[in-house]
Amino acid sequence: LTLDDARNSSGADRPLAIICGGGSLPFTVADSVQRAGGRVVLFPVTGWADPELVERFPHHWFKIGQAGRFYRLARDAGCRDVVLIGSAVRPTISQIRVDWLGMRLLPRIARLFRGGDDHLLGGIGEIFEELGFRLLAPHMVAPEILVREGPVGRSRPSQRDELDIRRGFALIGAIGSFDIGQAVIVAENRVLAVEAAEGTDLMLERVAALRQDGRIGLPKGVGVLVKAPKPSQDRRVDLPSIGPRTVEGAARAGLAGIAVVAGAAVIAEPQRVADAADAAGLFVVGMRDEGTAS
Amino acid sequence: LTLDDARNSSGADRPLAIICGGGSLPFTVADSVQRAGGRVVLFPVTGWADPELVERFPHHWFKIGQAGRFYRLARDAGCRDVVLIGSAVRPTISQIRVDWLGMRLLPRIARLFRGGDDHLLGGIGEIFEELGFRLLAPHMVAPEILVREGPVGRSRPSQRDELDIRRGFALIGAIGSFDIGQAVIVAENRVLAVEAAEGTDLMLERVAALRQDGRIGLPKGVGVLVKAPKPSQDRRVDLPSIGPRTVEGAARAGLAGIAVVAGAAVIAEPQRVADAADAAGLFVVGMRDEGTAS
Numbered sequence: 001l002t003l004d005d006a007r008n009s010s011g012a013d014r015p016l017a018i019i020c021g022g023g024s025l026p027f028t029v030a031d032s033v034q035r036a037g038g039r040v041v042l043f044p045v046t047g048w049a050d051p052e053l054v055e056r057f058p059h060h061w062f063k064i065g066q067a068g069r070f071y072r073l074a075r076d077a078g079c080r081d082v083v084l085i086g087s088a089v090r091p092t093i094s095q096i097r098v099d100w101l102g103m104r105l106l107p108r109i110a111r112l113f114r115g116g117d118d119h120l121l122g123g124i125g126e127i128f129e130e131l132g133f134r135l136l137a138p139h140m141v142a143p144e145i146l147v148r149e150g151p152v153g154r155s156r157p158s159q160r161d162e163l164d165i166r167r168g169f170a171l172i173g174a175i176g177s178f179d180i181g182q183a184v185i186v187a188e189n190r191v192l193a194v195e196a197a198e199g200t201d202l203m204l205e206r207v208a209a210l211r212q213d214g215r216i217g218l219p220k221g222v223g224v225l226v227k228a229p230k231p232s233q234d235r236r237v238d239l240p241s242i243g244p245r246t247v248e249g250a251a252r253a254g255l256a257g258i259a260v261v262a263g264a265a266v267i268a269e270p271q272r273v274a275d276a277a278d279a280a281g282l283f284v285v286g287m288r289d290e291g292t293a294s
Numbered sequence: 295l296t297l298d299d300a301r302n303s304s305g306a307d308r309p310l311a312i313i314c315g316g317g318s319l320p321f322t323v324a325d326s327v328q329r330a331g332g333r334v335v336l337f338p339v340t341g342w343a344d345p346e347l348v349e350r351f352p353h354h355w356f357k358i359g360q361a362g363r364f365y366r367l368a369r370d371a372g373c374r375d376v377v378l379i380g381s382a383v384r385p386t387i388s389q390i391r392v393d394w395l396g397m398r399l400l401p402r403i404a405r406l407f408r409g410g411d412d413h414l415l416g417g418i419g420e421i422f423e424e425l426g427f428r429l430l431a432p433h434m435v436a437p438e439i440l441v442r443e444g445p446v447g448r449s450r451p452s453q454r455d456e457l458d459i460r461r462g463f464a465l466i467g468a469i470g471s472f473d474i475g476q477a478v479i480v481a482e483n484r485v486l487a488v489e490a491a492e493g494t495d496l497m498l499e500r501v502a503a504l505r506q507d508g509r510i511g512l513p514k515g516v517g518v519l520v521k522a523p524k525p526s527q528d529r530r531v532d533l534p535s536i537g538p539r540t541v542e543g544a545a546r547a548g549l550a551g552i553a554v555v556a557g558a559a560v561i562a563e564p565q566r567v568a569d570a571a572d573a574a575g576l577f578v579v580g581m582r583d584e585g586t587a588s
Contacts, residue, residue, distance in 0.1 A: 171472050178465050180485045191474045194488035197504055206500070210491055 015039035015058075016141060017079035017133070019070070020049040021086025023243060025138070025145065025268040027053045029085055032142035041077045043070055047095050048088060068101030071131055082128055085138040087241075139239065139266060147242070147286035149262035152270060153277035157257055157285055161224050164189065165259040168226025169289045176231035182240040185255065187223025192216060200227070204249030211254045220254040221281075228261045228289060243268035247276040247284065257283030264289075309333035309352075310435060311373035311427070313364070314343040315380025317537060319432070319439065319562040321347045323379055326436035335371045337364055341389050342382060362395030365425055376422055379432045381535075433533065433560060441536070441580035443556035446564060447571035451551055451579055455518050458483065459553040462520025463583045470525035476534040479549065481517030486510060494521070498543030505548045514548040515575075522555045522583060537562035541570040541578065551577030558583075 016033055020026035020042055026049065030040045042059035044051075054061075060073045074082070098106060105127060112123040128135045139146045157165060164186040171184050171191060181195025185207055192210070195203045204225065210216050227240040242258060242265065250258050257277075260267075265286070267273055277284045310327055314320035314336055320343065324334045336353035338345075348355075354367045368376070392400060399421060406417040422429045433440045451459060458480040465478050465485060475489025479501055486504070489497045498519065504510050521534040536552060536559065544552050551571075554561075559580070561567055571578045 167472070171469065171474075174468050174472065175465065175488075178461070178468065178485050180465075180488060185490075190491075191472050192491045194469075194474060194490050196479075196488050197484075197486045197510055198500055202500070206492055206496070216491060 014078050014080050015041045016136075017074045017077070017082045018042050019082060019084045020044040020054065021084075021088045022048045022050065023087045023241075023268055024050070024053065025241060025243070025266060026086045027056070028145055028268060029083060029138050029142040030057050032144060038141070041074070041079060043074065045086075045088075048086060063095065063097040065096040065098040065102040065106075067105050067127075068099040071101055074133070080132075080134055081136050081141075082133045083136050083138050083141060084124070137239070145266040145268075146239075146263055147260050147265045147267045149286050149288060152267065152284040152286070153274035153282075155257065155277065155281060155283035157224070157259065157283050160188065160222075161256050161259075161283070162287075164224045165226055165285075165287060167191075168224060168259070169228050169261070169287075172226065172228045173231060179230065182230055183225060183227045185223055185225050185253070187216070187218050187255075190218075192223060200225070200246060201249050204246075204253045207253040207255075208249075221256050223253070223255045225250050225253075225255055225258045226260075227258070227265055229264050239264060239266050241266045241268060242273065242284065244272045244276045247273055247280060247282060251276075251280035251282055255282065257285065259283075259285050259287055261289045262286030308372050308374050309335045310430075311368045311371070311376045312336050313376060313378045314338040314348065315378075315382045316342045316344065317381045317535075317562055318344070318347065319535060319537070319560060320380045321350070322439055322562060323377060323432050323436040324351050326438060332435070335368070335373060337368065339380075339382075342380060357389065357391040359390040359392040359396040359400075361399050361421075362393040365395055368427070374426075374428055375430050375435075376427045377430050377432050377435060378418070431533070439560040439562075440533075440557055441554050441559045441561045443580050443582060446561065446578040446580070447568035447576075449551065449571065449575060449577035451518070451553065451577050454482065454516075455550050455553075455577070456581075458518045459520055459579075459581060461485075462518060462553070463522050463555070463581075466520065466522045467525060473524065476524055477519060477521045479517055479519050479547070481510070481512050481549075484512075486517060494519070494540060495543050498540075498547045501547040501549075502543075515550050517547070517549045519544050519547075519549055519552045520554075521552070521559055523558050533558060533560050535560045535562060536567065536578065538566045538570045541567055541574060541576060545570075545574035545576055549576065551579065553577075553579050553581055555583045556580030 016038060018026055018030055018040055030042060033040050040057055042054055042057045044054045044059055044061050046061055046063045062069045125135045167189060168184045168186045172182065183195040183200045183203060184191060185193040185203065193203050193207050227242065229239055240260060242260060246258060273284055310332060312320055312324055312334055324336060327334050334351060336348055336351045338348045338353055338355050340355055340357045356363045419429045461483060462478045462480045466476065477489040477494045477497060478485060479487040487497050487501050521536065523533055534554060536554060540552060567578055
């Protein structure tokens with residue numbers, strides 16, 4: 001399946017269904033599809049998606065668990081292709097509203113939730129296919145969200161930083177089969193943090209706190225946040241992402257910069273990321289990684 | 295070098311130098327050596343060691359950086375064998391007092407601090423050897439601090455817990471060459487947390503907070519804290535350890551229990567650990583691990 005296939009089969013008459021989590025990425029994707037002449041219908045998830053940003057597009061809110069509501073509305077709108085994008089937080093029980101289809105899928109989704117993220121997201125992809133939709137990777141319909149090789153903003157990693165980046169890529173490769181996070185922090189060859197259930201933002205906060213407490217014996221401006229897809233990852237639903245908030249978190253953690261695998265990470269609001277990086281004196285860079293690049 | 299060698303060469307006339315970090319383990323070791331007929335001189339590190347517990351033994355306080363002070367006092371006391379034990383926090387600059395020998399060693403120690411923990415501790419062992427001391431593993435002079443195979447306390451892991459424990463041991467093995475932490479938290483096959491610079495207690499706090507926020511979709515009483523030595527680890531200075539505080543942290547994190555590699559982890563105050571585990575309904579278990587047991 002190529003990008004052209006995806007665009008053609010989606011066609012002018014079949015709008016793309018975009019299931020929206022948090023952050024600005026869903027709207028970047030929607031804008032991109034519209035600019036290319038396509039139509040979109042947004043399905044923002046209550047509690048995750050930004051209500052203000054949603055207003056610019058045709059949309060139907062739904063709650064986690066309302067699989068039937070999504071199914072009915074997406075079929076009525078003539079959607080066949082579906083993109084799932086934006087940040088997600090594991091929902092609390094009180095946020096879940098199960099309808100008829102949600103109820104039918106519940107035992108299966110509950111089992112999915114017991115595994116790691118790959119397991120969960122891969123399983124959700126399967127469910128979409130069974131319902132007659134086709135799950136597409138966001139970067140297939142909006143390729144500009146992918147990070148390119150080279151710096152975003154003015155700064156570049158030093159040679160020392162590049163060694164830390166290589167070590168980070170290697171570590172993410174080594175833990176890939178364990179379906180953990182997609183991010184680590186490496187500083188002068190020392191691994192300061194490994195992301196698991198807490199997510200990138202909380203991991204950055206932790207390193208900021210350790211640094212403040214004097215528990216990391218390294219000067220400020222040393223260390224890199226490294227993000228890379230896990231080898232096992234379903235890239236249709238879960239490429240690592242960065243945005244302005246990631247840059248702010250990395251700055252508070254006293255890091256030198258952020259590195260992702262070029263072509264295998266998505267960036268929300270590249271201009272704001274570049275501005276934030278330049279303001280903080282951090283580098284943000286897309287790099288080739290032979291181990292993880294597809 | 296066997297335990298008997300270590301005891302004989304230490305001899306009745308040569309007291310064992312015990313460099314004491316935080317917690318109760320240093321005193322468990324000191325008591326054990328005295329019970330076996332040996333003599334000890336404690337070298338508590340200012341800011342780490344417990345001043346009250348130190349009082350029961352001959353001791354000389356010293357500060358991080360005062361290598362010369364330690365060298366002079368330990369030689370004057372006739373010590374040749376040295377044990378390094380107890381929890382350590384990376385010191386802040388203001389806690390460091392560098393004397394003549396500390397000054398000479400400073401560039402080397404600064405370099406050591408830039409690597410991971412293994413690197414640091416291995417390097418410190420080398421320095422002791424060069425100064426004419428012999429660095430011994432705490433469990434060589436006090437074997438009862440090692441966790442045995444089987445449960446500590448009344449509870450035992452379920453079959454489900456045992457699968458999580460195996461996964462945890464495998465993960466620690468996979469990241470071993472990266473010189474990261476010795477601990478992970480696995481719950482129903484999902485890796486919730488990986489320890490790096492933050493240490494076990496903060497990792498447990500993090501999982502407690504994630505659980506409270508509803509970000510871990512698993513009931514209470516599911517998940518295991520797994521600790522194992524890294525393959526690369528210098529076991530003379532850095533076996534993973536557990537104590538009553540670890541049990542309290544695991545209980546707050548809603549875990550089912552704690553698993554360590556039998557014979558390759560040390561336990562502070564086993565009776566208090568067993569009591570705390572029984573009170574919280576947690577298991578604490580030493581298990582064989584073919585991958586890491588020596």
